[in-house]
Amino acid sequence: MSLNLDKSAWKRVAFGDVVRNLNNTVKDPAVEGIDRVIAMEHLNPGELKINRWGSIEDGTTFTRRVKPGQTLFGKRRAYQRKAAYAEFDAITSGDILVFEADPTQLLPEFLPFLVQSDGFYDHALGTSAGSLSPRTNWRDLSNYEFDLPPLDEQQRLADLFWALERYGLSIRERADRAWDAAAVVLRHAWEAERKVPLGDIGECVTGSTPSKANADYWNSEDVPFYTPSEIDGEFIASARQRVSLAGAKAGRMLPRNAVAVACIGGDLGKSAVVVEPGISNQQITSVIGLPADDAELLQAVLAHPLGRAALQARETTTIVRKLNKSDLMKVEVPWPADRTTLHAVVRARRTATVGATDEASRLATLRSGLTAEIFGGAE
Structure with a gap:
């Protein structure tokens, strides 16, 4: 699949010219109505949606604030490709950078796909320092250059990418439902x-x-x-x-x-x-x-x-x-002597898992190709 993009109206920009790295802190999250904590382990490689988080009640030393619509990027061990799109207020780790787009130049909903691109990650890896736990920094990331589409074209591309993102989530949810159904049947078997x-x-x-x-x-x-x-x-x-x-x-x-x-x-x-x-x-x-x-x-x-x-x-x-x-x-x-039902639910669970894995692989290939066409690859 090719988008056949006309890039004649695109302009070359530096990441730091269209994105701000925020370091807004919160002394008392509870007073601000914040009850969630996002650490590096809560970001899944290659997934924009945040499905897990910690609780303020469990205690935290983090102070950096996150708001909905901002993009998170794990600066430690960038090869893990941990980036996410915030959908709720939270406090996050100092190893997670909080990016906010300048909406007059870059749409917030377009930013996470730029951060997920190979070119951006290659730049992050190339500027990382340290042996055991390499980290990149904002100063180097801000220098990353790329071709930026006009806002109307950003919107069309963002709509396409978010549609693919929603489809990817639906694939995983179908597999999860098969696992949930199998778990219920197996629990009943154990209770027999x-x-x-x-x-x-x-x-x-x-x-x-x-x-x-x-x-x-x-x-x-x-x-x-x-x-x-x-x-x-x-x-x-x-x-x-x-x-x-x-x-x-x-x-x-x-x-x-x-x-x-x-x-x-x-x-x-x-x-x-x-x-x-x-x-x-x-x-x-x-x-x-x-x-x-x-x-x-x-x-x-x-x-x-x-x-x-x-x-x-x-x-x-x-x-x-x-x-x-x-x-x-x-x-x-x-x-049981008759294991037909148990065989069926386990087989259905496996079929759903294999199908979801195969479809997710095809989707990842499609997204990778589109991302390369839009943002390019390695510098």
């Missing part, structure tokens, strides 16, 4: 009387680590070697380390659709379905021998808050939290 020990559902096997002293086991890219830190989400599809076929034979091969459960430390209780056959270390115990639909259902059952609670109820605590295989096998989970 019939429970089955995990050991009766499938075979439980604990992983092992091939000897690090044997280089032949590790100098290879043949077979994934899974660890608890890689269990993040419904499926475990990649591993930072891989072993040779000989190394895999020294361990215990996990087939596709094994349900891996982390059984130690802070990761205890996390679970995922194995996508690529591999081996795991001894901190993972897996349930094997299940067809795909049962494996995905079991993972969903275990990942539910009541499932995590059931796993943690069986843990033993010495120096570190641990869940032995014998105790894992005794964990009772809802497992």
Whole structure:
């Protein structure tokens, strides 16, 4: 898709000529009627909408004020691409810059898309200093130059971008509704009387680590070697380390659709379905021998808050939290003879997630192309 823009009337400007960096402070937010706090962790990379925030009641050292219609930009670790559009009054971190457009030259609703552009982020990264926590600053950002459309054209482009933004939000909301529906059905299943020990559902096997002293086991890219830190989400599809076929034979091969459960430390209780056959270390115990639909259902059952609670109820605590295989096998989970409904809701949840991910990817590609056409790319 191309906008076929006529840029003959556009003018070259510096960011600081059309945008102000505000540092308005508030001594007592409660007196001002402000009850929300925005920190860096509340900004999601690539998302303009702020969906999370802290509370003034919990205490804060922040004093910088944010008003609706202003654009926020995370100056620390700019590579994270954290920018947002404020829709409510709040207090924010000193690591977040507050931008306000000069409405006689730049529309406030157009500004956030300029800040999201590759050219702006390339400039921010190029002017960041520091090794552990690099930061850019307003002085350098104010020098960023770009071509600015006339106000009427800014309005048309802003309307297009906001329409895409709303569509992106609707994609995520559809997936969220599928997850919410599945959570309700799974909760009802957990509250039902019939429970089955995990050991009766499938075979439980604990992983092992091939000897690090044997280089032949590790100098290879043949077979994934899974660890608890890689269990993040419904499926475990990649591993930072891989072993040779000989190394895999020294361990215990996990087939596709094994349900891996982390059984130690802070990761205890996390679970995922194995996508690529591999081996795991001894901190993972897996349930094997299940067809795909049962494996995905079991993972969903275990990942539910009541499932995590059931796993943690069986843990033993010495120096570190641990869940032995014998105790894992005794964990009772809802497992009715007829699992048709449960299979259906988990499948619908996965379909919604995959569909939302694919559509969001296509939307991101479209937005990236439009942004590059309007604002250009790297300097």
